[in-house]
Amino acid sequence: MMFGSELTSELQKAKEEIKAYAKAYGLDFFETIFEVIDYKQVNEIAALGGFPTRYPHWRFGMEYDRLSKSYQFGLHKIYEMVINNDPCYAYLMRSNSIVDQKLVMAHVYAHCDFFKCNMYFQKTNRKMIDEMANHATRIRNYMDKYGIEPVEDFIDVCLSIENLIDYQAEKPDNIYRAEDKQEEDDLPPPLRVPKLKSKGYMDKYINPDDFLKQQKQKLEKQREKNKKFPPNPEKDVLLFLQEYAPLHTWQRDVLSIIREESYYFSPQGQTKIMNEGWASYWHSTIMTQKALKDSEIVDFADHHSGTVAMRPGSLNPYKLGLELFRDIEDRWNKGKHGKEWDECNDYRKKEEWDKKHNLGRQKIFEVRRLCNDVTFIDDYLTMEFAERFKLFTFEANDRSGQWEIASREFKDIKNKLLFSLTNFGQPFMSVEDANFKNRTELLLNHRHEGFDLKVSEAIKVMENVYKIWKKTVNVRTVVQGENTILTYDGKEHTQEKY
Amino acid sequence: MVSKIERDHARFRDIVKGKIKQNLKHYITQGEMIGRMGKHYVSIPVPHIELPRFRYGLPETGGVSSGDGDVGTPLGPVQEPEEGSGEAGNQPGEHELEIELSFEELAKMLGEELELPNIQPKGSNKIEALKRVYRGVHLVGPRSLVHFKRTYKEALKRQISSGEYDPEDPIVIPNKKDFRYRGWKDIVLPQNNAVIIYMMDVSGSMGDEQKEMVRIESFWIDTWLRSQYRDIETRYIIHDASARQVDRETFFRTKESGGTLISSAYKLCNILIDREFPPDQWNIYPFHFSDGDNWSTEDTRVCVELLKNEILPKSNMFCYGQVVSRYGSGQFIKDLRENFREEENLILSTIENKEAIIGSIKEFLGKGK
Numbered sequence: 001m002m003f004g005s006e007l008t009s010e011l012q013k014a015k016e017e018i019k020a021y022a023k024a025y026g027l028d029f030f031e032t033i034f035e036v037i038d039y040k041q042v043n044e045i046a047a048l049g050g051f052p053t054r055y056p057h058w059r060f061g062m063e064y065d066r067l068s069k070s071y072q073f074g075l076h077k078i079y080e081m082v083i084n085n086d087p088c089y090a091y092l093m094r095s096n097s098i099v100d101q102k103l104v105m106a107h108v109y110a111h112c113d114f115f116k117c118n119m120y121f122q123k124t125n126r127k128m129i130d131e132m133a134n135h136a137t138r139i140r141n142y143m144d145k146y147g148i149e150p151v152e153d154f155i156d157v158c159l160s161i162e163n164l165i166d167y168q169a170e171k172p173d174n175i176y177r178a179e180d181k182q183e184e185d186d187l188p189p190p191l192r193v194p195k196l197k198s199k200g201y202m203d204k205y206i207n208p209d210d211f212l213k214q215q216k217q218k219l220e221k222q223r224e225k226n227k228k229f230p231p232n233p234e235k236d237v238l239l240f241l242q243e244y245a246p247l248h249t250w251q252r253d254v255l256s257i258i259r260e261e262s263y264y265f266s267p268q269g270q271t272k273i274m275n276e277g278w279a280s281y282w283h284s285t286i287m288t289q290k291a292l293k294d295s296e297i298v299d300f301a302d303h304h305s306g307t308v309a310m311r312p313g314s315l316n317p318y319k320l321g322l323e324l325f326r327d328i329e330d331r332w333n334k335g336k337h338g339k340e341w342d343e344c345n346d347y348r349k350k351e352e353w354d355k356k357h358n359l360g361r362q363k364i365f366e367v368r369r370l371c372n373d374v375t376f377i378d379d380y381l382t383m384e385f386a387e388r389f390k391l392f393t394f395e396a397n398d399r400s401g402q403w404e405i406a407s408r409e410f411k412d413i414k415n416k417l418l419f420s421l422t423n424f425g426q427p428f429m430s431v432e433d434a435n436f437k438n439r440t441e442l443l444l445n446h447r448h449e450g451f452d453l454k455v456s457e458a459i460k461v462m463e464n465v466y467k468i469w470k471k472t473v474n475v476r477t478v479v480q481g482e483n484t485i486l487t488y489d490g491k492e493h494t495q496e497k498y
Numbered sequence: 499m500v501s502k503i504e505r506d507h508a509r510f511r512d513i514v515k516g517k518i519k520q521n522l523k524h525y526i527t528q529g530e531m532i533g534r535m536g537k538h539y540v541s542i543p544v545p546h547i548e549l550p551r552f553r554y555g556l557p558e559t560g561g562v563s564s565g566d567g568d569v570g571t572p573l574g575p576v577q578e579p580e581e582g583s584g585e586a587g588n589q590p591g592e593h594e595l596e597i598e599l600s601f602e603e604l605a606k607m608l609g610e611e612l613e614l615p616n617i618q619p620k621g622s623n624k625i626e627a628l629k630r631v632y633r634g635v636h637l638v639g640p641r642s643l644v645h646f647k648r649t650y651k652e653a654l655k656r657q658i659s660s661g662e663y664d665p666e667d668p669i670v671i672p673n674k675k676d677f678r679y680r681g682w683k684d685i686v687l688p689q690n691n692a693v694i695i696y697m698m699d700v701s702g703s704m705g706d707e708q709k710e711m712v713r714i715e716s717f718w719i720d721t722w723l724r725s726q727y728r729d730i731e732t733r734y735i736i737h738d739a740s741a742r743q744v745d746r747e748t749f750f751r752t753k754e755s756g757g758t759l760i761s762s763a764y765k766l767c768n769i770l771i772d773r774e775f776p777p778d779q780w781n782i783y784p785f786h787f788s789d790g791d792n793w794s795t796e797d798t799r800v801c802v803e804l805l806k807n808e809i810l811p812k813s814n815m816f817c818y819g820q821v822v823s824r825y826g827s828g829q830f831i832k833d834l835r836e837n838f839r840e841e842e843n844l845i846l847s848t849i850e851n852k853e854a855i856i857g858s859i860k861e862f863l864g865k866g867k
Binding site: 044047048052056057058059060061062064065066069152156159160161163164315389390391392393394395396397400401402403404405406407408413416417420425426427429446451452453454457458460461464 | 502503505506507508509510511512513547549550551552553554555560561562563564565566567568569570571572573574575595596
């Protein structure tokens with residue numbers, strides 16, 4: 001793949017230099033290919049989610065429209081883009097200064113290291129660029145065959161449920177089969193048809209064989225009917241629909257494409273704070289300790305402060321991640337953790353605490369391998385950090401119509417932050433019953449965790465699910481404190497309390 | 499590969515245009531796009547198209563952020579979702595989409611929505627204009643039309659073939675035979691210029707609401723006629739008891755308190771046509787908006803005379819739109835109806851409220867004149 005142009009000799013030299021530093025620090029990355037592109041191409045590739053070879057879809061055009069306009073108005077500038085692939089692909093903006101390019105390269109190498117080493121990325125497809133091209137070809141073929149609009153409409157339908165996958169799933173494929181097998185292993189006791197009492201020689205006449213057979217079949221059918229399906233709630237709603245909804249072959253394939261891309265992107269969503277923090281940590285380390293010439297320091301400081309700037313009232317994931325990594329490094333260098341530290345109540349003693357363990361570097365490498373954002377925050381966000389970082393939670397004030405600072409309690413902050421990160425702050429939905437009311441209606445369950453679904457939007461999603469399932473779709477949830485089942489039967493929406 | 503995103507972009511624009519078309523009636527009656535009019539484009543705000551998802555209502559969940567302030571410090575209005583959870587900081591917020599439409603596209607939509615017929619320009623082959631185009635090169639001509647490049651080329655050719663040309667000392671001097679001249683040709687072009695003359699009653703009984711209706715309607719008339727003719731001129735006349743020609747701004751802003759003599763406007767209109775827009779060269783569209791109040795029956799009689807003898811024969815059509823106001827008697831449209839039962843050039847329309855604008859546009863432009 002060659003989208004932009006090759007590196008100039010100056011950039012090539014810079015690349016070798018930065019790569020050597022990154023290696024020396026112990027970063028472990030795939031071979032990385034840099035391409036130089038202009039702002040138009042940046043907007044294009046960014047709109048396509050980093051892949052120049054996506055399937056045709058209007059939303060990429062919408063994103064492009066938005067990016068181009070906000071670029072023209074000077075509202076944003078994309079500095080770096082890197083694709084999780086082996087080899088990694090990364091893009092450099094042609095108009096950037098050489099200092100910026102070095103910084104971006106250092107940043108990119110750290111991202112690549114993260115892609116390669118973080119646990120949650122282990123299952124991602126490392127040939128995704130080829131796979132995306134493949135998807136594009138398949139979808140274009142369907143468009144040629146069945147028309148652009150039917151295919152595009154169906155993609156819209158699939159996209160509106162693309163987040164209904166199992167983010168915790170170990171294996172994105174075939175998780176479903178495991179449960180089927182279990183079912184077979186411990187078969188229920190064989191069915192017994194009650195017989196009429198009879199003497200041995202009369203049995204054949206009083207309980208004729210074919211009658212017994214008939215009865216047995218009847219009972220089996222009954223049992224089949226009573227068996228709940230799926231046996232356990234299925235979080236991978238996409239997979240369930242892909243397997244069991246009455247779809248055309250091409251629709252099934254489109255659904256599987258959307259699902260695959262969704263699984264591919266999900267680790268990036270799950271590690272946003274960490275990934276950006278890690279990359280920022282390394283670009284600032286490499287740049288300040290190794291790569292910068294004296295004359296370049298002002299440019300660097302300017303750009304660096306741009307990426308990690310905090311606007312008041314908003315949380316910058318780059319900054320939060322960067323500071324947390326630095327905090328962890330410092331704590332493990334000085335031994336500021338463990339039982340002794342936790343039990344110490346002497347403020348001054350804590351301030352001057354230094355056990356000279358010097359395990360910081362080692363620790364952050366471990367963290368980048370094992371954590372995602374949820375465990376990262378859960379395990380390493382400390383009360384001291386929250387205070388230093390001036391974290392707070394905010395909520396809407398219904399009376400004034402304003403966001404307001406709600407709390408500065410550490411517990412509240414952590415809970416809210418974890419809530420917003422778990423499942424990407426999206427509601428947990430699962431397939432509860434595919435034979436609801438014994439009428440093969442679909443029942444999705446929303447695991448209510450204190451917040452209601454946005455019903456106005458949920459019912460639109462249900463209309464889309466109906467287009468896939470083709471029978472009545474139900475959602476079990478809680479609306480304003482009351483257990484509710486939302487129903488869409490293809491014509492109208494109803495709400496029922498239960 | 500670059501064309502790929504352009505295809506997606508075009509597709510996206512198609513979808514948005516589809517949405518605008520669906521809601522065109524809303525856009526027509528609200529007139530909100532007039533404020534965003536550029537020279538060639540109108541930019542139309544459309545709601546962000548979002549694929550529905552299962553999600554929480556944002557104001558419910560709140561989030562985490564950092565900075566100074568005590569508990570209870572307001573951070574900004576809830577409507578802006580930018581303040582969202584861990585995501586904020588590197589992404590611009592979800593703004594309303596703005597989509598630019600050219601006037602041609604807009605007119606096309608309007609035409610399709612209201613099923614407007616294309617206009618047959620009045621005697622289009624009768625109205626002709628001479629146009630001088632420079633094309634072709636000649637061996638003779640006046641000095642002022644020397645074609646320097648061609649002349650130089652000829653001289654160079656000659657010098658090279660005769661061996662005069664010296665690359666070390668490249669001086670090229672054309673002689674008389676080398677000179678080439680531009681030639682011209684007069685071609686006859688059928689001309690279809692049009693002028694719209696807007697007249698409006700600005701007497702006390704015309705309120706802001708009535709003027710707003712006129713403003714919206716005139717925007718759409720402009721848009722449509724502009725798509726039908728190559729060049730469009732517009733003139734604005736306001737009147738109460740006397741009439742004067744003004745610019746567009748003044749036209750919609752002026753409010754007078756005097757009485758109403760409609761004939762004053764018609765007289766001025768007639769003079770304007772005679773002076774600037776000879777009917778054999780122009781397609782003329784006078785539009786008059788008022789609330790139907792005229793000072794006297796005598797003046798109405800003068801109006802009818804003027805229309806019958808002067809303005810109607812000169813115009814493609816004359817449109818009278820009567821906006822309903824609380825104060826107006828609405829008599830004028832009845833008088834016109836009475837006097838011009840058979841006249842095809844005269845189009846009368848009553849505009850009761852903003853919703854009626856669509857119907858009125860259709861009445862005015864539905865004849866294809």
